[in-house]
Amino acid sequence: MSDVGYIRRHNRPLYFFALFYLAFLYIPVLFLPLFSFNDAIYVAFPIKGFTTAWYEQMLTNEPMHAALVNSLKVGAASSAIATMLGIFGAKAVTKYRIKGEKPVVSVIMLPLVIPGIILGVALLILLSRIGVTLSLYTVTLGHILICVPFSMATLMARFEGFDKSMEEASADLGDNVWWTFWRVTLPLVAPGVIASLLLCFTISFDEFIMAFFLAGTEPTLPIFIYGQLRFPQKLPSVLALGACILVVSFVVVFVSQWLQRRDDPAAQGLGN
Amino acid sequence: MNGNDAYIRIEKVSKHFGDVAAVDNVEFNISGGEFFSLLGASGCGKTTLLRMLAGFETPTMGEIYIDGAAITGVPPHQRPTNMVFQNYAIFPHLDVRRNTAYGLRTEKLDKAESNRRVDEALEMVKLQGFGDRKSTELSGGQRQRVALARALIRRPKVLLLDEPLGALDKKLREEMQLELRALQQSLGITFIFVTHDQEEAMTLSDRVAVMSGGKVLQIAAPKEIYNRPVSVEVADFIGQMNFVDASVTDLADGQALIDTAGLGQIKARATEFAHKGANIVVAVRPEKLTLSKDRPAGEGNAVQGVISTAAYLGDRSHFYVTVAGTDKPIAVAAQESDMSDGQSLGADSAVWLSWSDEAVVLLNRA
Numbered sequence: 001m002s003d004v005g006y007i008r009r010h011n012r013p014l015y016f017f018a019l020f021y022l023a024f025l026y027i028p029v030l031f032l033p034l035f036s037f038n039d040a041i042y043v044a045f046p047i048k049g050f051t052t053a054w055y056e057q058m059l060t061n062e063p064m065h066a067a068l069v070n071s072l073k074v075g076a077a078s079s080a081i082a083t084m085l086g087i088f089g090a091k092a093v094t095k096y097r098i099k100g101e102k103p104v105v106s107v108i109m110l111p112l113v114i115p116g117i118i119l120g121v122a123l124l125i126l127l128s129r130i131g132v133t134l135s136l137y138t139v140t141l142g143h144i145l146i147c148v149p150f151s152m153a154t155l156m157a158r159f160e161g162f163d164k165s166m167e168e169a170s171a172d173l174g175d176n177v178w179w180t181f182w183r184v185t186l187p188l189v190a191p192g193v194i195a196s197l198l199l200c201f202t203i204s205f206d207e208f209i210m211a212f213f214l215a216g217t218e219p220t221l222p223i224f225i226y227g228q229l230r231f232p233q234k235l236p237s238v239l240a241l242g243a244c245i246l247v248v249s250f251v252v253v254f255v256s257q258w259l260q261r262r263d264d265p266a267a268q269g270l271g272n
Numbered sequence: 273m274n275g276n277d278a279y280i281r282i283e284k285v286s287k288h289f290g291d292v293a294a295v296d297n298v299e300f301n302i303s304g305g306e307f308f309s310l311l312g313a314s315g316c317g318k319t320t321l322l323r324m325l326a327g328f329e330t331p332t333m334g335e336i337y338i339d340g341a342a343i344t345g346v347p348p349h350q351r352p353t354n355m356v357f358q359n360y361a362i363f364p365h366l367d368v369r370r371n372t373a374y375g376l377r378t379e380k381l382d383k384a385e386s387n388r389r390v391d392e393a394l395e396m397v398k399l400q401g402f403g404d405r406k407s408t409e410l411s412g413g414q415r416q417r418v419a420l421a422r423a424l425i426r427r428p429k430v431l432l433l434d435e436p437l438g439a440l441d442k443k444l445r446e447e448m449q450l451e452l453r454a455l456q457q458s459l460g461i462t463f464i465f466v467t468h469d470q471e472e473a474m475t476l477s478d479r480v481a482v483m484s485g486g487k488v489l490q491i492a493a494p495k496e497i498y499n500r501p502v503s504v505e506v507a508d509f510i511g512q513m514n515f516v517d518a519s520v521t522d523l524a525d526g527q528a529l530i531d532t533a534g535l536g537q538i539k540a541r542a543t544e545f546a547h548k549g550a551n552i553v554v555a556v557r558p559e560k561l562t563l564s565k566d567r568p569a570g571e572g573n574a575v576q577g578v579i580s581t582a583a584y585l586g587d588r589s590h591f592y593v594t595v596a597g598t599d600k601p602i603a604v605a606a607q608e609s610d611m612s613d614g615q616s617l618g619a620d621s622a623v624w625l626s627w628s629d630e631a632v633v634l635l636n637r638a
Contacts, residue, residue: 163359163361165357165358165359165361166361166363168326168328168348168355168357168361169355169357169361169363169422170363170374171327171328171347171348171349172326172327172348172349172353172354172355172423173349173354173374173375173422173423173426174349174350174375174377174378174426175349175377175378176347176349179377183374183377184363187365188363188364188365190365
C-alpha cells in the first residue's frame with residue numbers, strides 16, 4: 001500500500017515527458033546567451049572563447065538604441081491604451097446585461113485568431129487609402145488592436161471574481177459611480193490591470209509582422225534586428241541584445257503571473 | 273419612538289422582474305425609531321423590498337417616502353439610509369479603520385474630527401483597537417461589526433440590515449441579537465431588518481411584517497403575530513401550530529360555537545372568518561394544550577387520545593397525540609414543570625388533551 005493517493009503517485013513516463021518538453025522549449029533559446037559570449041563572428045560550434053565584446057558593441061550601437069527607444073514608446077503607449085480599453089470593456093461585459101453581449105465579446109477576441117499578416121496588410125491598405133503616413137503611431141494602433149483581446153481576457157477574469165455588493169456598499173456609503181470606480185473597483189482589479197499592462201507590453205515589444213507593415217522610417221527593435229541579420233558581423237551583438245531581452249521578458253512574464261495569482265478575491269475566500 | 277407613525281411610507285410598491293412580481297402591491301408605514309423586521313422564506317420579496325429602500329432596485333410601481341420625501345428617484349449615494357450587507361461587503365483592500373471611515377469622504381471633515389468619528393463608531397461596535405487590522409484577517413463576527421460601524425458612522429436616519437446574522441454560528445448570533453437591539457435603542461434610529469429566521473424576528477422587533485410571494489401577510493407586534501395570526505400561512509410560518517378542520521354552527525356574544533373534526537364541540541372568540549355555516553380552520557399552539565392521564569375536572573374543552581411519539585428535550589417535552597377524527601397527530605409541548613406530578617407519559621399512553629377557549633384561533637380555510 002502506498003501512502004500517496006493514486007492521483008499524486010509519481011508517474012515516471014510523465015516525468016520524462018515533462019523534462020523532454022522543457023528541453024525542447026528552452027534549449028534552442030539558451031543558444032542565444034551562449035553565443036552572445038562566444039569570441040567569434042560566426043554562430044557555429046565549436047565555441048572559440050569567452051568575450052563581452054558583443055555586449056560592449058551593443059552599448060555603443062546608436063541605431064539599435066533608437067530602435068529600442070521606439071519599441072519602448074510603442075510598447076508603453078499600446079499597453080496603456082489597450083489596458084484602458086480592456087478595463088472599460090471587461091467592466092461592461094461583466095457588470096451590465098448587454099444585448100448581444102456574446103457576439104460583441106467574440107468580435108473583440110477575434111484578433112487573437114486572425115493571422116497578424118492579414119491584420120497588418122489590412123491596416124496598411126486602410127491607412128494608405130485614407131492617407132495616413134506610416135509612423136510609430138500606426139504601429140501603436142496595430143499593437144492596440146492585437147493587445148485588446150489579451151487585456152480583455154485578463155481583466156474579465158478579474159472582474160468576474162469580484163463581488164457586486166462591494167460597489168453597492170460604496171454607493172450606499174455616499175460615493176457616486178465615478179468615486180466608486182476610483183475607490184473600490186479600480187483597487188480591487190489593480191492586480192489584473194498591472195498584469196494586463198505587462199502582458200500587452202511584452203506582446204507589443206516582441207511583435208514583428210504588424211510593425212513590419214506599419215512602421216515607416218522608424219523601426220522598432222524586432223524590425224531592426226531583422227535588418228541586422230543581413231550583416232554577419234553584426235549578428236553577435238544582436239544575440240547579446242536578444243539575451244538581454246530574454247531575461248527582461250522572463251522577469252516581466254513571471255511578475256505578471258505572480259500578480260494575477262496574488263490577492264485574487266476568489267483565492268482569498270472573502271466570503272469567510 | 274420618535275412619535276412619527278409614518279416616518280417611512282411604502283405606498284403601493286411593486287417590483288417585477290420579467291413576469292415575476294418579486295414585490296406585489298405592498299403598502300405599509302414604519303415609525304421613526306422602530307425596529308421593524310421583514311420576515312419570510314427566501315424568494316418572498318423581503319430583500320427586494322429592502323434593496324428598494326436602499327436604492328439598488330427601483331420600484332416598477334408605487335412610491336416610497338422617508339421622512340416625508342419621495343425617494344424612488346434618489347440614487348443610493350444620496351439617500352438617508354445605510355445598509356449592512358448579507359455578506360458584509362467589507363472592502364478587502366482597506367483596513368478596518370479605512371473601511372469604517374469610507375463613508376466620511378462626502379462629509380469633508382478635518383482629520384481630527386474624522387478620527388474622532390471613526391473611534392466613536394468602532395467603540396459602538398466594540399472594535400476599539402482593531403483599526404489597523406487588515407479586513408482579510410477578521411472573523412465572521414468581526415466583519416459583521418465592521419459592516420455595522422461603517423454604516424452607522426454616517427448617522428443614517430434608517431439602517432437597513434440584510435440577514436446580517438445569517439452567517440454567524442448560533443451562539444454568536446444570539447449575542448449579536450442582544451447587541452443589535454441595545455444599539456438600536458440607544459441610537460433611537462429606525463432599523464429595518466430582513467430575516468428568514470422567525471425566532472430572530474420575534475426576539476428583536478417592535479413589529480414584524482410576514483411576507484410571502486411578494487405580499488405582506490400580516491404586520492403586527494411579535495406577540496400578536498404569534499397569538500393572533502391572520503392566516504394559516506402566517507400561523508404555519510411562525511412557530512408550530514396544530515390545524516384542525518371545523519365548521520361554525522352558531523355565533524353569540526362574539527363567541528363562535530364550532531364543530532371540529534376530532535376535537536369535538538368547542539367555543540372560541542369569533543374572527544372575521546367565523547360566520548354561521550362557514551368552513552374554517554381551528555389553530556392551537558402546542559404549548560397551549562395540556563396533557564393529563566385523567567379527564568380534567570370542570571367544564572373545559574377536553575378530548576381523549578393516544579400518544580404516538582414522545583420526545584424529551586430537557587426543559588420541555590414534545591408529544592404527538594393521535595386523536596380519533598383528526599388527519600394528523602396533535603403536537604403538544606409541555607414544560608418540565610408541568611410534568612412534575614410523577615406521571616410517566618410514554619408512547620401508547622392514553623391521555624386527555626385540554627385547553628382553554630382563548631387558546632384557539634379561528635382561521636379561514638386556505
